[in-house]
Amino acid sequence: MFSAERLRMARFRQKLSGKELAEAAGLTPVTVSKVENGHQPDDETAKKLARATGFPLAFFFMDDPEALETKAVSFRSLKKMSAAERNASLAAGSIGIALYDWIDERFNLPAPDLIDLSKERDRPQVAARLLRQHWGLGDRPIGSLLKLYESKGVRVLSLSENTPNVDAYSFWHAERPYMFLNQRKTAERSNFDSAHELAHLVLHFHAGRTSAHIEDAERQADQFASAFLMPEADVKSVMGNTYSASQIIKAKARWKVSAMALATRLHGLDMLSDWNYRSILIELGQRGFRKGEPIGVERETSTVLAKVFAALWKRGVTRSKIADDLNLPWGEVEALIFDLAGRPASRPTAPSLSLVI
Structure with missing residues (x-):
């Protein structure tokens, strides 16, 4: 059965309106609207929609995707974001869940080790200290933030959205924490964004429970991030x-x-x-430090994904095979993995993970 939800997801990823999709597919807006409302298209219409969105035809005949609701995601810039930007980002989140479900079937990943600090949300600096204590960090600077998060079970993915309005976002799904980071920001800004999202995961969205008003949550997350990064x-x-x-x-x-x-x-x-x-x-x-960091630090990427793809390449698994398994355009996968598929494999480092045989 053709999935209306998947058609919407594909359209959102392309930032197309219903009318724009109809024009690109050579269909009428009424036809696209009917399909998105559950009307089953004929074979030719389905093929036209697939070509227009750039997604494989098989993608649209899978079960409905894991849908994300705006209220369950830590978007900090909802007032600045357009509907197209919001929908594209939510669709990327759903694809990220599918990617990690695929990885989970093949690798044993670190289990989540985040504590619920929602009772401390009005004392975010105390919460930051408590999480540092829980993780045994003391007061020392953190050498690699993303490696730390991943060792504690956070699924970290990249965002390649070409917009200043989507810094980062996070959410819990199936009792697993996810974090998406925009790679078009400076490394320093991305580091702060990641700590900000960590705050949301432990203060406001722990295991899917939402708390605090948006304005208060953003202020609390900034204070947490500052204290967590700079004890x-x-x-x-x-x-x-x-x-x-x-x-x-x-x-x-x-x-x-x-x-x-x-x-x-x-x-x-x-x-x-x-x-x-x-x-x-x-x-x-x-001196230029409001718009960027003239003297910058090296950008961090995912250690887990680097190890996953190094293991896959070693076993002869190709990009085409991964894309075919997921029924996704490879570009959608690549946008989530910090461009690691195009980099030479580095020496494996923590966090540890093992291949599921």
């Missing part, structure tokens, strides 16, 4: 008497954060006066 004791021991933008630019690499984020953390810890904070922000802006 108070470590910042105070390293920074001491801070008075210049140059000091901040030199020190920010320790915590792999932006200069602006470190300045804001210092101000929040009363290590910068209001006047000095404003002056430093102005100087950072003049």
Whole structure:
């Protein structure tokens, strides 16, 4: 049976309206509307819809996909996002679930080890400290954020959406945490986004339970991220008497954060006066640090996915085979895996995973 939900998903991924899809497929808008409302198309119509969306015909005859609801996802920019951007991102989330379901059948992945800190959502800095304690991190900087998250069972995927309105998002599905990160941001911004999404997973959306108003949740997630990435004791021991933008630019690499984020953390810890904070922000802006990071850190990618695809290539599994198994265009898979399929395999590192025989 042709799936209306899958047609909508394919259309959303292409950011097409119903009318635009009809034009691309050489059909009438009425025909597309009927199919999306459950009317079964004839063979020729189904083929036209598949060609117009770029998805394999078999994709549309699978069971309905795992649908994500906006209220269950941690979108931080709903007011800025267009409906097309929101729908495309939700559709990417559904594809990400399908990809990891496929991986789960072949590999044993780390189990989730996130704790429910929703009772601490009004004290996000305390929550950050509690999670650090649970994971045995102490107050030291975190060497690799994504490797840490994945070792704790978070399924991390990339977003290649060409829009400034989708920074990152996260959700729980089937008691498993998912995190999607936009790769068009700076590495420092992506690091902060990932900690922000971690906050949502433990403070607001733990195991699918939603709490807190959107504005409060965003503020809490930012405070959690700042405290999680830049622990108070470590910042105070390293920074001491801070008075210049140059000091901040030199020190920010320790915590792999932006200069602006470190300045804001210092101000929040009363290590910068209001006047000095404003002056430093102005100087950072003049030196280009408001729009980017002229002196940046290396971008992190998924360790788990790198190991998965290295193992698959070693076994002779091709891109075409993966795409055929999933009934997806390879480009949809590639958009989720940090472009790892095109990189040479690196030496395996933690987190550990084993092949299911």
